[in-house]
Amino acid sequence: MRTNRSNGNSETSKYQDTSRIQQVRSPQPENKGKLIVITAPLTESIDHAGYFIQMAMASMPIWMEFVLNSKYPKWRDVEVWPDGSARFMPAGARVVERSLLSEFRSEDLVVCYPENLPQFIGSATRVVAVSTHNPLGVTFAAGVYTSIFGSSKSPINSHYALQLFNALKESPYRENFKVIVGGSGGWQITQTDSFEELGVDSVVEGRSESADTIELFRKAIRGEPLPRQLEARHPTKREAILFPDKRTTFGVVEMTTGCGRRCNFCVPDLNPQIDLPKERIMGAVNANVREGNRQISLATEDLFIWGQVQTNIPFFFPNREALLDLYSEIVNTPGVEQHVLSHCTMAPAVVDPLLIKKMSDCLLPKSPLHLPSMSSHPKKKYLAPLIGLETGSVRMAKKIMPSKAVPFSIDHWPSVVLEGLRVLNINNWFPVVTLMVGNPGETDQDVKETLDLIYEMERRHLFAFLVPSVFTPLHDTRMESQSGVTETKNLTTLQWQLIMKCWKLNLRPGQSSWWGPTAWRLGSIIMWLYKLKKLNGPNFTWPLMMFSGVISEGRLAQMGKIYLGKPLKTKSRKELLATLRPNYLQYLRIDNGDLPEESHAS
Ligand code: B12
Ligand code: SF4
Numbered sequence: 001m002r003t004n005r006s007n008g009n010s011e012t013s014k015y016q017d018t019s020r021i022q023q024v025r026s027p028q029p030e031n032k033g034k035l036i037v038i039t040a041p042l043t044e045s046i047d048h049a050g051y052f053i054q055m056a057m058a059s060m061p062i063w064m065e066f067v068l069n070s071k072y073p074k075w076r077d078v079e080v081w082p083d084g085s086a087r088f089m090p091a092g093a094r095v096v097e098r099s100l101l102s103e104f105r106s107e108d109l110v111v112c113y114p115e116n117l118p119q120f121i122g123s124a125t126r127v128v129a130v131s132t133h134n135p136l137g138v139t140f141a142a143g144v145y146t147s148i149f150g151s152s153k154s155p156i157n158s159h160y161a162l163q164l165f166n167a168l169k170e171s172p173y174r175e176n177f178k179v180i181v182g183g184s185g186g187w188q189i190t191q192t193d194s195f196e197e198l199g200v201d202s203v204v205e206g207r208s209e210s211a212d213t214i215e216l217f218r219k220a221i222r223g224e225p226l227p228r229q230l231e232a233r234h235p236t237k238r239e240a241i242l243f244p245d246k247r248t249t250f251g252v253v254e255m256t257t258g259c260g261r262r263c264n265f266c267v268p269d270l271n272p273q274i275d276l277p278k279e280r281i282m283g284a285v286n287a288n289v290r291e292g293n294r295q296i297s298l299a300t301e302d303l304f305i306w307g308q309v310q311t312n313i314p315f316f317f318p319n320r321e322a323l324l325d326l327y328s329e330i331v332n333t334p335g336v337e338q339h340v341l342s343h344c345t346m347a348p349a350v351v352d353p354l355l356i357k358k359m360s361d362c363l364l365p366k367s368p369l370h371l372p373s374m375s376s377h378p379k380k381k382y383l384a385p386l387i388g389l390e391t392g393s394v395r396m397a398k399k400i401m402p403s404k405a406v407p408f409s410i411d412h413w414p415s416v417v418l419e420g421l422r423v424l425n426i427n428n429w430f431p432v433v434t435l436m437v438g439n440p441g442e443t444d445q446d447v448k449e450t451l452d453l454i455y456e457m458e459r460r461h462l463f464a465f466l467v468p469s470v471f472t473p474l475h476d477t478r479m480e481s482q483s484g485v486t487e488t489k490n491l492t493t494l495q496w497q498l499i500m501k502c503w504k505l506n507l508r509p510g511q512s513s514w515w516g517p518t519a520w521r522l523g524s525i526i527m528w529l530y531k532l533k534k535l536n537g538p539n540f541t542w543p544l545m546m547f548s549g550v551i552s553e554g555r556l557a558q559m560g561k562i563y564l565g566k567p568l569k570t571k572s573r574k575e576l577l578a579t580l581r582p583n584y585l586q587y588l589r590i591d592n593g594d595l596p597e598e599s600h601a602s
Contacts, residue, residue: 003077004115033122033173035108035221036100040093040131040183041161042114047088047249047293048075050368051340057156058134065156079292084119086112087291091252091299092183092208093131094244099208100129100217102242111246114164121171126221128168130200131183135161136192162198169199178220180204182213184267190229206232209242234271241276243284247291250340253284255298256306260315261345263388263401265436265471268301275309278326282333289335295368296330297340303385304348316406317587318348320355324362331366339366341385344431346420347405350573353423354592359383360427373509374463375428384465387431389417392453393446396439407584408576414453415570421462423573433464435502437495438471447494448563454501455565463509466502496543497562504547 043057049072056068068075079087089097089111097111110120121128137155154162168179181189182204189195190203201220204213210232219226234257235241241254258273259266285296300306305315307322331339341363349356364381372380388404391397397404397413405416424431435450454466470491491499542561545551557564571579574594588595 003079004113031119031122032124034110034120035124036104036110036127036129036217037117037120037125038089038093038097038100038109038111038129038131039114039117039164040090041135041157041164042076042078043157043160044090044131044133045086045088045093045113045249046075046078047295048072048077051250051297054157057160058137060156062154062156062159065159068156078113078115080113080116084112084116085110086116088247088249088293090131090133090183091244091248091254092133093129094246094248095242095254096129096131096182096208097246098242098244099214103214103217114160114167117167117171121168121173121177123173123176125173125177126223127217128177128179129217130164130168130179130181132161132181132185133183134158134185134188135165135181135198136185136188136194165198165200174199178202178226180216180220180226182206182208195228202226202228202230204230204232206230207234207241208232209235209240235274236272238274238276241274243276243280243287245284245287247288247293248284251285251288251293251296252299252342253281253288253296255281255300255303256309257301259301260305260309261302261401261403261406263390263404265400266301273305273309273315275306278329281326282329285330285333285336289333294335295338295340296333296336297342298330299342301343302348303341303344313587314407314584316347316351317584318352318355320352320358320589323355324358327359328362331363336366338368339363340368341383344385344387345404346387346389347408347416349420349423349429350416350576351407352589352592353427353573354589356423356427356429360429364428371430371509374425374430377428381428383429383431385429385431387433387464389433389453389464389466390436391439391446392417392450393442394449396442396446396449399441400436400439407580407587409579412571412576412579414449414456414568415576417453418456418460418462418568418570419573419576421457421464422460425462431464433466435466435468435498436471437468437498438491440471442471442495444492444494447492447498448565451494451498451501451563452565452568454498454505456568456570458505459567463505465506468499468502491539493539493542493561494563496540497546500543500547504549 044054046053053068053072053075060067081087093111097109100109112120134157137158168174178201179199180202181200186203186205189198189200190205194200202216204216207213212230213232216226216230241257243254254276256273256275257268258271259269260273262269281298288296304318304323306326307319308315308317311319313319330336360383363383364377367381367383369382369384370380371382375382390401390404392414394411394413397410402410404410405413408416457464542556546553546556546562553562553564556562577588577594578596585596
């Protein structure tokens, strides 16, 4: 094993990295290369410093790269096998490899980092397959933070994705091969019609397992023209989903596809709801461990549906035993030292609080995350799944996500959020919670209701990392043709207040030091004077003052500059259970208590 090393110096390594990838233009003449080369942007492949670093790279503009360079000087050091192929790659690229291996010989295929492309692109290369999550940064959250700080065009991740596409464009062998792009961010290329600019021949939207995708590769190898866009069918049966038998970035292994709650803005929910078999999940976990990975994360939209898909119990009543069995086998696999949760929903925490407690007992020892000021775990560990809150306005929730709270009615959404978060927090789950600002048709009243919910969380000392983003209509979703706020300059004062209040609350755990609050106050005022005032317009000013804390929120409210959320009276768990449809009561677990009188719970 060797490493593609950077020298750790932020400025020089940035340029070194650019020149290293440009070596694609000067390949070794004796190298014929591989028939099919699979790659992904460096910033999407790195297996370093946890999920946070990739999320930051999706949201921070390229001019702020120095911040990550100084905090993680070795982030570019990816490991390669002696033959130059990648030791770890995003799960999507690995499944593409697995799919192609069912049709092509292994000696004709390679999976490598952009930096190693010169070794593998040669006269025999016919396809370069690029897997990408977010190449242009035009998705939720990614767009908003870069535009708050300056350019909305170049988040760090898209800078590196563009660097990869440029290097392919300038390859001396470019005439011989086709560039096929796939992955969850492929639609960004189609939607912005960036084929020419990026030098992309075809974008596949959908799964690599599909026969249509394999046929596209055959066509490319025969040198036939390719369709600009291919909609590849998603398998409808669990058996048809392939699992990587090699190491994946962050040890990502698929757990489910689809979701079932049918939110109108959601892409993954358009896929069939499938939970994947335990033996195959474990096979991929073991493959990761065998290849030196110490971390595992199960990719899902809602972990709580696993084990309850196509049973005679509705999927929103979690299968406690199945989940505990799966997770305990994963964290007890020798070699697995770290495990992180991906996505889930809030309602299951209200439905089965004991499941949350038991999952904490099982998962906390292997969590790499620490939150000393909040966690009651002896080692101050916590769990941080990603959960969509999106809005606190019941009117808006009914419009965009009417089934988000099932089995509860969406009318009780604020109660479900507060009660779910209470259960999560007492069990040391401090989730990353997303909110959408500027939804189509959003009124001041909707924003006020979301602020009411956020202030109520603060009043009840509940904690989540709140990540607001500006509504982005995602391709193919039921809201694809709708538009919300398109530029940060157009956000209202209330919308800005919501964004800045979320970030103010996020900083609470870091504010226990004497210097923390002062540094933030000064930093935000300086940034405002330097750049943000002009960029984000006048509506940004008072919310930023609130964020910085230079004037108290009470005083700002008296001055009429901000809205102080009003106290909410919400339902307790017992009261929420009492609102359930009678035929649901049979699925409640008696050991959680709070059951309505007439329930026949198990
Ligand atoms: C794990 C995960 C992450 C991880 C790890 C990502 C990684 N690099 O490995 C982390 C937390 C870092 C992450 C970050 C982000 N993520 Co993410 N992530 C996921 C998640 C849960 C699983 C992805 C996965 O590995 N799936 C399993 C693999 C096998 O599926 P796949 O990648 O789709 O690959 C299949 C096909 O797409 C296709 N395919 C893939 N590549 C190629 C290439 C070719 C050539 C072909 C033909 C086919 C093909 O075949 C594969 C197998 O069939 C998905 C949700 C989901 N269930 O997909 C969200 C998801 C992909 N992420 C999403 C988002 C928004 C982000 C962020 C922008 C969030 C943020 N604001 O910070 C960042 C962007 C990161 C970046 N670098 O820019 C969105 C994508 C929205 C979009 N692009 O339109 C999703 C769908 C979540 C959601 N519900 O909104 N993510
Ligand atoms: S709960 Fe999440 S994953 Fe499920 S449909 Fe809604 S947004 Fe999509």
